[in-house]
Amino acid sequence: MVKTYLIKYGEIFLKGKNRFIFEDALVRRVTEAVEKVDGNFKVHKYLSRIYVECKGDYDETELIDALKKVFGITAICPVRVLEDNGFDDLKEQIVKYVKEIHPEADFTFKMLCKRARKNYPLNSQEMNCSLGEVLLENYPNLKVDVHKPDVLITVEVREKIYVYSKSIPGPGGMPVGTAGKAMVLLSGGLDSPVAAYMISKRGVQIDAVYFHAPPYTSERAKEKVIDLAKIVSAYTGSIKLHVINFTEIQMAIYQKCPPDELTIIMRRYMMRIAEKLASESGCMGLVTGESIGQVASQTMQSLMCTNEVCTLPVYRPLIAFDKQDIVDIAEKIKTYDTSVLPYEDCCTIFVAEHPVTKPVPSVIEKHEHNLDDCIEEMFKKAVEEREIIDIR
Ligand code: ATP
Ligand code: MG
Numbered sequence: 001m002v003k004t005y006l007i008k009y010g011e012i013f014l015k016g017k018n019r020f021i022f023e024d025a026l027v028r029r030v031t032e033a034v035e036k037v038d039g040n041f042k043v044h045k046y047l048s049r050i051y052v053e054c055k056g057d058y059d060e061t062e063l064i065d066a067l068k069k070v071f072g073i074t075a076i077c078p079v080r081v082l083e084d085n086g087f088d089d090l091k092e093q094i095v096k097y098v099k100e101i102h103p104e105a106d107f108t109f110k111m112l113c114k115r116a117r118k119n120y121p122l123n124s125q126e127m128n129c130s131l132g133e134v135l136l137e138n139y140p141n142l143k144v145d146v147h148k149p150d151v152l153i154t155v156e157v158r159e160k161i162y163v164y165s166k167s168i169p170g171p172g173g174m175p176v177g178t179a180g181k182a183m184v185l186l187s188g189g190l191d192s193p194v195a196a197y198m199i200s201k202r203g204v205q206i207d208a209v210y211f212h213a214p215p216y217t218s219e220r221a222k223e224k225v226i227d228l229a230k231i232v233s234a235y236t237g238s239i240k241l242h243v244i245n246f247t248e249i250q251m252a253i254y255q256k257c258p259p260d261e262l263t264i265i266m267r268r269y270m271m272r273i274a275e276k277l278a279s280e281s282g283c284m285g286l287v288t289g290e291s292i293g294q295v296a297s298q299t300m301q302s303l304m305c306t307n308e309v310c311t312l313p314v315y316r317p318l319i320a321f322d323k324q325d326i327v328d329i330a331e332k333i334k335t336y337d338t339s340v341l342p343y344e345d346c347c348t349i350f351v352a353e354h355p356v357t358k359p360v361p362s363v364i365e366k367h368e369h370n371l372d373d374c375i376e377e378m379f380k381k382a383v384e385e386r387e388i389i390d391i392r
Contacts, residue, residue: 006164007050007067008075010172019048025175025203026050026072032237033066047116047158051079064168069235071201072178073170077154082161087122090161091134097163098135098142098153108145109135109165115157127155174203176237181205182315183278184287185270186241188224188343191289191318193232193335194326198317199287200236207281208239208391209274211246221343229391231335238392242277245385246270248378256370259352263297264359265368268309269379275310276383285313291321296355305359 007030012022027045030052034041039058044051054063067076080101082093098105113127122130131153135142156162184196186208200206210225222243233239246269253265274286290298290306297306307314318326330336368375 002081003054004079004081004162005052005054005063005067006077006079006162007052007073008077008167008170009050009072010074011174012072022072022175022178023048023050025178026070029070029072029175029177029237030067033070034063037063037066039063049158068168068170070175071171071173071203071235072175074172075170076168077164078166079162079164082163084157084159084161087127087130090155091131094131094153094155094163095134095138098139098165101165102151105139106141107150108143108148109151109153110144110146110149111135111153111155113155113157117157117159120157127157131155171201171235173201176200176203176235177205179203179205180284181207181282182285182287183274183281183283184208185274185289186210186225186229187289188221188228188339188341189289190323190330190336190339191291191294191326192287193228193289193339194329194333195287195289195317196232197235197329197333197335199315200232204287206236206239206287207242207277207283209242209244209277211244211270211273213247213250214245216247216250218343224338224341224343226389226391227338228335229389231333231338233391235333238390240281241389241391243387243389244273244382246382249375249382252371252374252378257367260354260356261359261364261367262352263355264302264305264364267297267302267306268364268368269375271306271310271314273379273383275312276379277386278312283312285315286310287315287317289318289326290316291318291323291326294323296357299357301358301360302356305361305364308361 009026012019015022023045027043027050030050031043034043034052037058040055042053064076067073080097111128111132113124115124132144151165153165179202182199182204184192184206186192186196196206208229212222229239229241249269250266253262257265278286290303293299296302330339
């Protein structure tokens with residue numbers, strides 16, 4: 001037996017003439033998602049509707065889990081596809097359908113019939129009344145509630161007849177790849193993986209860069225970032241992860257710049273390197289996990305100072321989020337447990353006891369000149385010798 005799921009999408013409907021571009025991208029993302037599930041699936045678009053058809057055996061939970069990670073999907077509805085054998089047959093089929101799908105048969109409902117095929121002998125309203133009536137006759141505990149029904153039974157008359165009454169929420173957002181590409185500064189912390197998820201939810205494809213400082217940060221810390229990238233890639237699609245050896249630059253800053261400015265100068269070099277990688281790989285912006293006031297390097301003054309060194313836009317999806325909001329998303333997308341593993345981070349090792357909270361750009365810039373004799377060489381080397389890991 002073939003089982004079919006209707007894939008519903010939201011905002012794409014607003015796209016006017018470009019709508020097909022978004023729909024086709026969604027079909028591709030859905031196809032990629034089901035390819036990872038054991039089974040025989042066919043994804044197709046028909047009259048602005050996307051369907052997944054499943055032949056033979058498959059694990060429904062696994063399939064739904066995969067679809068729940070595809071941005072652009074607002075709901076997944078298991079549908080019963082019926083041949084059009086006349087309205088009397090449809091009435092019989094609806095009665096059977098309710099018994100099978102809602103065996104308790106004790107709920108309030110509303111019928112929602114739609115006709116894409118206008119030559120169907122009954123109009124939508126007549127169908128609603130007649131199908132509602134036959135259900136009430138057959139199941140004494142059903143009641144109609146047109147305002148707030150427990151169950152909305154939808155019947156769509158197309159070349160065949162599609163019946164559905166269950167709707168599993170999808171993640172929303174826009175299909176990945178419909179909004180260009182950005183470079184995420186991905187650390188092993190809680191915030192940046194969530195930032196990656198959020199930007200990707202708006203359709204942005206992502207690459208990532210991690211600043212590694214061996215031997216001060218261990219291989220385990222790097223593995224943690226790779227693991228986080230893998231978890232996030234279930235939503236974002238494959239990620240090219242650039243691992244920059246940041247030790248030399250960090251040591252130079254440590255030796256030559258004022259201790260309370262270490263973090264901010266380090267952050268500025270991270271941004272400069274990220275921007276270099278971004279422009280080389282066609283990224284249109286940088287993405288960080290910063291949120292106003294979270295730590296000294298994220299006061300508005302610090303953000304201004306960090307921002308100053310980039311010409312590409314810097315997207316900060318978490319800018320107005322409280323930590324708890326971020327934790328909630330991290331738990332939902334399953335990055336939390338990995339993020340809280342206690343491996344050292346390059347920022348925490350070199351951090352001053354009292355970092356500046358109100359850095360002045362001109363002062364920071366002046367102190368950066370202490371690096372003039374070495375930084376260019378180090379910057380070039382860090383970029384050239386980076387490791388690139390394909391995460392999928
Ligand atoms: P996170 O939880 O994302 O690590 P954080 O609260 O620890 O963030 P910071 O350490 O100030 O905050 O970092 C701010 C942002 O800078 C991070 O969200 C991330 O985007 C980027 N960042 C920090 N450290 C690194 C790193 N080692 N590699 C790549 N990006 C980094
Ligand atoms: Mg961090």
